[in-house]
Amino acid sequence: MPTNITSKLSNQKTSIFSVMSSMAKAENAINLSQGFPDFGIDTQLINYLLDGMREGFNQYAPMAGLPELREQIAIKTQLLHGRAYAIDNEITVVPGATLGIFAVISTVVHQGDEVILFDPAYDSYQPSIEMNGGIPVHIPLTFPNFSIDWNRVQAAISKKTKLIIINSPHNPSGATLSPADLLALRQIVADTDIMILSDEVYEHIIFDGKHHHSLAGDKWLSERTFITASFGKTYHTTGWKMGYVLAPKKMTQALRNVYQFMAFSAHTPTQYAFAKMLQDESSYRDLGAFYQKKRDLFQSLMEASRFDILPSHGSYFQLLGFSRISDESDIDFAERLTREFKVASIPISAFYQDHTDHRVLRFCFAKKDETLTKAAAILCKI
Ligand SMILES: Cc1ncc(COP(=O)(O)O)c(C=O)c1O
Structure with a gap:
C-alpha cells in the first residue's frame, strides 16, 4: 500500500x-x-427516456451531444434571450453543470491565473480553480442583499485575472443580477481578455415577474462568456446529471478539446428525453x-x-x-x-x-x- x-x-x-x-x-x-x-x-419525461432506450439511443452520443437536443437548446435560448447559438460549434451537452464548470475552468485556467468569484459561492468553484493551479480571488457579496460591489471587483482585477465567475439566480441567497450589474461587468472587462463563467443553472426559477438576465442576452458579453445550465434543476432530475455549456465558437472549440477527455459524452437516452421535453415550452x-x-x-x-x-x-x-x-x-x-x-x-x-x-x-x-x-x-x- x-x-x-x-x-x-x-x-x-x-x-x-x-x-x-x-x-x-x-x-x-x-x-x-x-x-x-x-x-x-413528470411521467412524460420517464416515457421519453424509455422511448429513447427502446428506439436504440443506447450507445455513445456524439461528443458535443445529440443533435436533437442541441437543436432544442438553441431554439430555447433564441426564444428567451434572442441569441442564436450554433448547434455545431457553440453548444456542448455535458453530464451535469458541475462537470461543465470544471471543464470550463480546466480549459481556460492555467498555473497562476487568477479567478474572481463571489462569496457565498457554490462549493465546486474554489476546488475546481485550485485543481487547475489557479488562484481564487474571493470577493464577498454585500450583506444582506447579496449584491456585487463592482468597485471591489474593479480593484481586484490584475494582469493575471483570467476569469470571473458569476451565478444568477444565486445559490445560496436567491439574489439575481440586474441589467445595471451586466453593464458594470461590461465596463470592467472592456479592453481586457478576461472571460466570464456565468452559472445559470436556476435560469427558469425566478419570481415576482422578474426576468432572468442571461449573459446570452447581452451580445457583447456573450462573446467572452461560457454559460453553464442544468436540466437537473429545470426538470426535477438532479440525479440524471445532465447540463450544457454555451459559448462562442472559439471558446467552445477550446472547451471540447479538454472535455473530450473528461466524460467524452453524456448519457444518450437522457439526452433524447430532454430533447423531447424541451419541445413543450411550458415545461420550463x-x-x-x-x-x-x-x-x-x-x-x-x-x-x-x-x-x-x-x-x-x-x-x-x-x-x-x-x-x-x-x-x-x-x-x-x-x-x-x-x-x-x-x-x-x-x-x-x-x-x-x-x-x-x-x-x-x-x-x-x-x-x-x-x-x-x-x-x-x-x-x-x-
Ligand atoms: C449554483 C450551482 N451551480 C451548479 C450546480 C450543479 O448542477 P448539476 O447538478 O447539474 O451538476 C448547482 C447544484 O446545486 C448549483 O447550485
Whole structure:
C-alpha cells in the first residue's frame, strides 16, 4: 500500500452537502439541506427516456451531444434571450453543470491565473480553480442583499485575472443580477481578455415577474462568456446529471478539446428525453410560478417564527437568520437543529472561503408542500 497518497485537495473536507444530508438521514430529520426535490418527476419525461432506450439511443452520443437536443437548446435560448447559438460549434451537452464548470475552468485556467468569484459561492468553484493551479480571488457579496460591489471587483482585477465567475439566480441567497450589474461587468472587462463563467443553472426559477438576465442576452458579453445550465434543476432530475455549456465558437472549440477527455459524452437516452421535453415550452416556462408558490408557502408559514426571513428572488433556496434565537455559530446551530429538532439545513458559512459570523441558514424549498408545512411547524416552535 503506497504511503504517499496526497490528493491535490488534501485540505478539503467532505462537502457540507454530503455531511448534512447524511446527518439528516442518520437523525431521521426533514432534509431541507441539499438542493434537490423530494417530489416525483413528470411521467412524460420517464416515457421519453424509455422511448429513447427502446428506439436504440443506447450507445455513445456524439461528443458535443445529440443533435436533437442541441437543436432544442438553441431554439430555447433564441426564444428567451434572442441569441442564436450554433448547434455545431457553440453548444456542448455535458453530464451535469458541475462537470461543465470544471471543464470550463480546466480549459481556460492555467498555473497562476487568477479567478474572481463571489462569496457565498457554490462549493465546486474554489476546488475546481485550485485543481487547475489557479488562484481564487474571493470577493464577498454585500450583506444582506447579496449584491456585487463592482468597485471591489474593479480593484481586484490584475494582469493575471483570467476569469470571473458569476451565478444568477444565486445559490445560496436567491439574489439575481440586474441589467445595471451586466453593464458594470461590461465596463470592467472592456479592453481586457478576461472571460466570464456565468452559472445559470436556476435560469427558469425566478419570481415576482422578474426576468432572468442571461449573459446570452447581452451580445457583447456573450462573446467572452461560457454559460453553464442544468436540466437537473429545470426538470426535477438532479440525479440524471445532465447540463450544457454555451459559448462562442472559439471558446467552445477550446472547451471540447479538454472535455473530450473528461466524460467524452453524456448519457444518450437522457439526452433524447430532454430533447423531447424541451419541445413543450411550458415545461420550463411554468417553473418560476411553480417554485414561487412553494417560496410563498414556506415564507408565510415562517412568519410566525423567530427566524428572520431574507428575500429570495430566484433559485429554490430561502435564507433564514437566527440571531434572535441563538448566539451559536451557524454550523453549531444547524447541527443542533438537525439533532434536536429534526430539520436539516446548510449553514451559510459553508459557502464562504473566509470565516463569517452571519447567523444564517439555507433551506431548500424544492419540497412537497406537506414537507414544508411539517418543517415550518417545527421551526416555528424554536
Ligand atoms: C449554483 C450551482 N451551480 C451548479 C450546480 C450543479 O448542477 P448539476 O447538478 O447539474 O451538476 C448547482 C447544484 O446545486 C448549483 O447550485
